[in-house]
Amino acid sequence: MPSSYNVRSRARERNSVLSRPEFVSLNQPPRGGGVVGGGGGGGAGGPSESRGGARRPGQIKHQTSQPSEEPADNGTKMPEEDCMQLNPSFKGIAINSLLAIDICLSKRMGACANTSSSWGGCRSMVGMLALTGHGITWIIGTIVCLTRSNTLAGQEVLVNLLLALIVDILTVAGVQRLVKRKGPWEMAPSFLDCIAMDLYSFPAAHASRAAMVSKFLLSHLVLAVPLRILLVLWALLVGVSRVLLGKHHLTDMVCGFALGMLHFSLMESVWLSSSTCQNIISISTLSWSPFF
Numbered sequence: 001m002p003s004s005y006n007v008r009s010r011a012r013e014r015n016s017v018l019s020r021p022e023f024v025s026l027n028q029p030p031r032g033g034g035v036v037g038g039g040g041g042g043g044a045g046g047p048s049e050s051r052g053g054a055r056r057p058g059q060i061k062h063q064t065s066q067p068s069e070e071p072a073d074n075g076t077k078m079p080e081e082d083c084m085q086l087n088p089s090f091k092g093i094a095i096n097s098l099l100a101i102d103i104c105l106s107k108r109m110g111a112c113a114n115t116s117s118s119w120g121g122c123r124s125m126v127g128m129l130a131l132t133g134h135g136i137t138w139i140i141g142t143i144v145c146l147t148r149s150n151t152l153a154g155q156e157v158l159v160n161l162l163l164a165l166i167v168d169i170l171t172v173a174g175v176q177r178l179v180k181r182k183g184p185w186e187m188a189p190s191f192l193d194c195i196a197m198d199l200y201s202f203p204a205a206h207a208s209r210a211a212m213v214s215k216f217l218l219s220h221l222v223l224a225v226p227l228r229i230l231l232v233l234w235a236l237l238v239g240v241s242r243v244l245l246g247k248h249h250l251t252d253m254v255c256g257f258a259l260g261m262l263h264f265s266l267m268e269s270v271w272l273s274s275s276t277c278q279n280i281i282s283i284s285t286l287s288w289s290p291f292f
Helices: 004-018 021-027 033-039 042-053 057-074 080-086 090-109 120-131 135-148 152-179 191-195 205-220 225-244 250-269 274-284
Strands: none
Touching (some): 090 225, 090 250, 120 225, 135 152, 152 250, 205 225, 225 250
8 A cells, every 4th residue: 555655756746747838738627627527426536636736826827817818819909090901992992993994094005105115106206296285386386476466366365375375384384293193104204394394194284285275276266167176186186195105194184184174264264455465565575665
């Protein structure tokens, strides 16, 4: 019959082995196992009671600290920004989808963006068409016509057209500096574009200018029907030419047309009279006298 000293030594050895980190899971009571242990016989409950009674305070503290850590991990909330990114609004999805379609269509229409493009051989011809809607071209042409005009009505129309061109260039340049949208193709602006401050993509300066000039000439010049149709087609082709050259997106062209119509309405509301135009011409030619 074993002595009480041998029984105690064996219990200590068993407790020392179970206190190791790799046997910690053996010390944890199974979930829902309390009812089973309580309903078992006295022989099955004897070892479990001896193990539970032989546990150290450090083990009990470790077991009680684990359940308190699980709710802390499960109760963490995601930031509001992450929730917004994972669940974007319908408006954000629609805008991003339209922008993606715009970029895709604009790159496909940029058939003259490079000499190696599908329509690379027509690049010079399309460039000449786009040059007819350049701001520097129209300002120089308007000044030349103004110096050769001898009628008061013609000078009145040309002075207002010149002011409308200046307002158009400054407004488009200001909006482009605020938005700073790049074109569909990475290319440096040309020398004339730098002079006209046409450095960014949105809005399309050529489209804005072509829409404003065509509407201006249709309203203040008496033209035959074929010439009026050709003038409208010219404005549309100038806007499309910049998309073919890879300078602008389709939305840039559409917004440019809308901005050009807005400039026309603005100039019609602040139309300068013939006497005011004559004073401006006199000041510009240094022949103005405040006494006469």
